[in-house]
Amino acid sequence: MPSGAPVHVRLATAADRPTVENLWLMFRHDLSEFVGVVPNPDGAFRSERVHAAFTDPDWAPYLIERERAPLGFAFVRALNAPTRVLNSFFVVRAARRSGIGLRAVLDVVSRHPGAWDVAFQDVNLPAVAFWRRAAATVAGPAWTEERRPVPGRPDLPPDTWISFTA
Numbered sequence: 001m002p003s004g005a006p007v008h009v010r011l012a013t014a015a016d017r018p019t020v021e022n023l024w025l026m027f028r029h030d031l032s033e034f035v036g037v038v039p040n041p042d043g044a045f046r047s048e049r050v051h052a053a054f055t056d057p058d059w060a061p062y063l064i065e066r067e068r069a070p071l072g073f074a075f076v077r078a079l080n081a082p083t084r085v086l087n088s089f090f091v092v093r094a095a096r097r098s099g100i101g102l103r104a105v106l107d108v109v110s111r112h113p114g115a116w117d118v119a120f121q122d123v124n125l126p127a128v129a130f131w132r133r134a135a136a137t138v139a140g141p142a143w144t145e146e147r148r149p150v151p152g153r154p155d156l157p158p159d160t161w162i163s164f165t166a
Contacts, residue, residue, distance in 0.1 A: 007100050009107040012061040012073065017054050019070050020061060023090060024050050049075055049088050060112075064091065064104045071095045074108045083115040083163070096126075105134045109166040116166055119148075119159040131162050139164035 012020055024047055053061035053075040060079060064072040072091035078084050086108070091101040109116055118135075120127040135143035143164035150156045 006066070007071070007103050008065045009062050009074070009104050010065070012054070012063040014054065016061075016063050017050070020053075020063060020073050021047065021050055023070060023073050023092070024088075026090065026092065052077070053087075059087070062104075062108055064100065066095070066100070071100060072104065074104060076108060076112060079112065083117050084109075084112050086116060086118045089118075101130060102134055102137060106138065109138060113166055116164055118162045120162075121157070122147075122160050123157075128160070135162045135164045138166050 050061075053059045056077075058077060058079050058081075060076045062074040062076070063070060064074065070092075072095065073088070074086060074090075075088040076084055077087045086105070089101075089105070091104070095101075116138075118131055120131055122128060132145070135145075143162060145160060145162050147158040148161050149158050
């Protein structure tokens with residue numbers, strides 16, 4: 001994949017849903033290392049977020065591409081709330097550490113100016129570094145980080161949340 005080709009972030013359409021669902025499996029597989037989630041009996045992972053991203057008017061699914069190759073996705077929720085949430089974000093391994101993820105985050109948050117929250121797990125060290133770098137790129141030193149319990153899941157460790165304004 002040529003490194004000079006531009007990265008394109010666009011709102012995903014219903015026709016893109018199968019592609020996003022395939023990417024979702026890779027995303028959940030990657031996260032299974034950190035959160036201990038295993039697939040359902042059919043080999044798929046829970047996908048309520050994919051469904052919400054494509055059907056709930058308060059959500060927006062984005063597809064990240066380079067030369068029409070799907071490289072990842074971003075789901076934004078709480079579009080009509082004071083603080084938007086970057087609910088799920090994924091870049092395929094072959095495209096990581098190339099700047100594509102950061103460019104995609106900048107593109108997505110610029111489409112929805114205002115306050116943002118992003119959650120991740122502390123044990124996912126690449127995510128910790130990435131989201132701190134993304135927050136600093138978007139907001140300079142004006143971002144915060146805190147641990148918050150997972151609602152309804154006292155058995156899980158708290159998520160880490162980064163908050164910033166774009």
